[in-house]
Amino acid sequence: MSAVGHYLEQHGIPTAGISLVRENTAAMRPPRALWVPFPLGRPFGTPHAPDFQREVLRALLALFERPSGPVLEDFPDDAPPGPDGEETDALVCPVSFPQMPQELISEWHVRLAEEQAALAPWHALAEQQGRAAEGVSALSIQEALAVLANFVAEDGALPAGLAEPARTLRNVAEDVRGWYAAAITAQPGPKPSPVAVADWFWGETAAGAALLAAYPICLAHVDPLVRRIGETQWLPRAQRHRLPEN
Amino acid sequence: MVRLTDLPEIDRAHLLGKACEPLPGEPFVHGPRLSQRRVAIVTTAGLHPSGQPNFDLRDTGYRVIPGNVDERDLVMSHSSVNFDRSGFQQDVNVVFPLERLRELAEAGEIGSVADCHYALNGAGWEPHEIEPTAAELAGLLQRDKVDAAVLVPV
Numbered sequence: 001m002s003a004v005g006h007y008l009e010q011h012g013i014p015t016a017g018i019s020l021v022r023e024n025t026a027a028m029r030p031p032r033a034l035w036v037p038f039p040l041g042r043p044f045g046t047p048h049a050p051d052f053q054r055e056v057l058r059a060l061l062a063l064f065e066r067p068s069g070p071v072l073e074d075f076p077d078d079a080p081p082g083p084d085g086e087e088t089d090a091l092v093c094p095v096s097f098p099q100m101p102q103e104l105i106s107e108w109h110v111r112l113a114e115e116q117a118a119l120a121p122w123h124a125l126a127e128q129q130g131r132a133a134e135g136v137s138a139l140s141i142q143e144a145l146a147v148l149a150n151f152v153a154e155d156g157a158l159p160a161g162l163a164e165p166a167r168t169l170r171n172v173a174e175d176v177r178g179w180y181a182a183a184i185t186a187q188p189g190p191k192p193s194p195v196a197v198a199d200w201f202w203g204e205t206a207a208g209a210a211l212l213a214a215y216p217i218c219l220a221h222v223d224p225l226v227r228r229i230g231e232t233q234w235l236p237r238a239q240r241h242r243l244p245e246n
Numbered sequence: 247m248v249r250l251t252d253l254p255e256i257d258r259a260h261l262l263g264k265a266c267e268p269l270p271g272e273p274f275v276h277g278p279r280l281s282q283r284r285v286a287i288v289t290t291a292g293l294h295p296s297g298q299p300n301f302d303l304r305d306t307g308y309r310v311i312p313g314n315v316d317e318r319d320l321v322m323s324h325s326s327v328n329f330d331r332s333g334f335q336q337d338v339n340v341v342f343p344l345e346r347l348r349e350l351a352e353a354g355e356i357g358s359v360a361d362c363h364y365a366l367n368g369a370g371w372e373p374h375e376i377e378p379t380a381a382e383l384a385g386l387l388q389r390d391k392v393d394a395a396v397l398v399p400v
Contacts (some may be wrong), residue, residue, distance in 0.1 A: 001290050001399040002266075003373035004366065004380055008288070008395055009273040011384030015288075017397030021250060027266035028373070031274050037249050041330030041400045047337035050346065057346045057396070061280055061356065064394050069274040131335055136300050136323040171300060174323065181332040194330035232303055232370075236327045237256045 002028035016063040018043040018056075019072065029070045032063035036075045039194045045079035047191070052080050087193040108149035108213075111206040116145055119183040126186035134178030137171035141179045144172040145207070152210050156217045156226070166225040170233055173214075176207050202239040211235070212242055257328060269373060278357075283394040285351075286360035286387055287311075290368025291334070291341050291400040292324025301325060301367035306379050311363040317344065326369040329400050341400060360392045368399055 002025055005015040009031045016032040019025035020040055025033045036056060038045045044053040056075060063071050081087070123141075137144055150157045151169060158165035180201050185191050192200065202208040211234065218230025235243075250258055277283055292301045294309035300323035301309075311320070317338040322331060333340040344363070351359045364383055366376070387395060 001368060001397050003269060003376050004288060004290065005397050006269045006273065006373075007377045007380030008384050008387070008397075009275050010271070011381050012275055013384045013387050013395050014275040014277045014283075014393055015395045015397055018399055020399055021261050023250065023262060024264060024266045027268065029268045029272065031272070039330050039333075040253075040328070042333040042340050043398050043400060044340045044343050044346075047333045047340045050339070050349075053339055053343055054346050054349065057343050057350065058355070060396055061285070061350070061394070064277065064280050064283065070272055126335070130318055131337070134335075135296050135321045167300070167302070171323070173327075177327075178322075178331055178335060182335040185332050185336050191336070192332070194332055197330070197332040228303065233325050233327060237260060238254045238328070240256070 002030035002033070005030035005032070014064060016060050018060060022072075022074075026072055029072075031069045032066065032071045034060045034063060034073050034075055038079050041194065042079070046082050048082050049080055052077075082191060084188070085190040087196070088190045089193050089196045108153045108206075108210055109146065112145040112149050112210060113142070115206045116141055119180065122183040122186045123179060126182040129186060131182060131186075134175040134182065137168055137175045139168075139172065139175065141175070144175050144179075147172045148176060148207070148210050148214065151217065152213045156221050158223070158226070166223050166229060169226065170229045173211060173234060176211070177201060180205060180207055198236065198239065202236075202242055212239075215243065260328075265372070267373075277393040280356055280394070281354060282357045284358045284360055284390070284392050285347060285356050285394045285396060286390065286392045287342060287344065287347065287363040287398060288366070288383065288395050289342055289363070289398045289400075290366045291398065292322050292367045293320050293342055293365040294323065295319050296321045304370035305367045306371050306375055307366075308379055308383060309365045311342075311365055313344075313359055313361045313363065315344070317342070323367075324369065324400065325367055342398065347396075356394070360387070360390050362386070362390060 001017050005017045008015050019033040019035040022035040044056050147159045162168050215235050298309050303325040339345050350356050
């Protein structure tokens with residue numbers, strides 16, 4: 001982001017940017033930057049906290065009044081709790097996932113479909129609340145999960161009949177993670193923290209297990225684009241400890 | 247509270263290992279008072295209306311987000327999986343504060359909100375590779391009479 005600011009400014013546009021990694025911003029010296037102590041992915045701090053978001057935006061905009069730069073200022077406050085209270089790292093998911101008979105454990109289609117059905121009411125609530133913003137694959141969640149199940153169960157089978165099956169696979173992974181995040185954060189009461197959402201998805205859900213199972217299949221895939229997607233766009237660094245070799 | 251020291255070691259090492267050399271020169275463009283400025287958002291969150299093409303890895307292109315966009319239509323196709331999406335899933339303003347910007351315009355704290363905002367995919371390219379895109383965006387922003395671009399990463 002520092003580079004974007006530098007080049008926009010070089011071409012005549014005044015800029016002020018949020019910094020999430022202070023050390024990197026300090027090194028690159030963009031024209032105006034406001035470092036904020038918030039999680040990656042939340043540059044304005046807390047969802048549904050409009051007063052706080054407005055204060056962050058005001059602090060950012062105030063940098064335009066500075067007479068000279070580069071400017072790197074620190075936002076003083078941590079992100080406050082949202083309207084449902086402090087986020088929790090100890091997510092206790094009240095969704096009862098079906099316990100599959102042992103002989104069906106490898107049946108990814110069944111596991112994923114049953115899990116999706118159990119979470120569907122929460123996702124519907126997210127939609128009613130005006131969010132649930134997954135949709136980059138242009139597939140329904142049922143179709144997306146079927147693509148994922150096929151890929152894992154059939155050792156790397158890509159969706160047939162699509163112009164860009166590898167990219168569809170990548171977008172399926174994005175939509176599945178997004179759909180689950182929308183569902184779990186729609187539940188009433190304190191919201192799970194970003195860490196809790198990630199640990200729940202990757203550690204406790206069949207969809208997370210399917211993505212983990214798909215990871216080595218991606219890396220060994222005959223299609224170089226699938227291999228590249230596996231290397232760079234599949235598994236968060238912070239979740240690699242869940243791989244079997246760890 | 248989340249600071250770099252709070253991140254897992256593997257994420258911390260990755261972020262600090264990025265090449266972050268200062269770019270040549272220190273451009274700093276002045277403008278009118280804030281209450282007279284026209285403000286646009288430039289985000290590297292990989293956001294776009296759902297009908298626009300998804301971002302790809304190493305994608306240095308941009309997507310246009312109209313100022314009258316229905317925020318419920320925005321999707322995120324950022325190529326990195328190493329940041330939280332659950333905040334965006336709950337409230338787009340935690341990533342793309344268009345509602346907050348409109349409020350500040352209505353209150354007279356800024357002059358106006360731009361007709362268009364822009365999104366990039368903030369991963370997969372080296373700093374110098376984004377220069378042609380930034381030059382093109384600067385032209386578009388100037389045509390919209392924007393004199394304040396707020397830059398929002400994820």
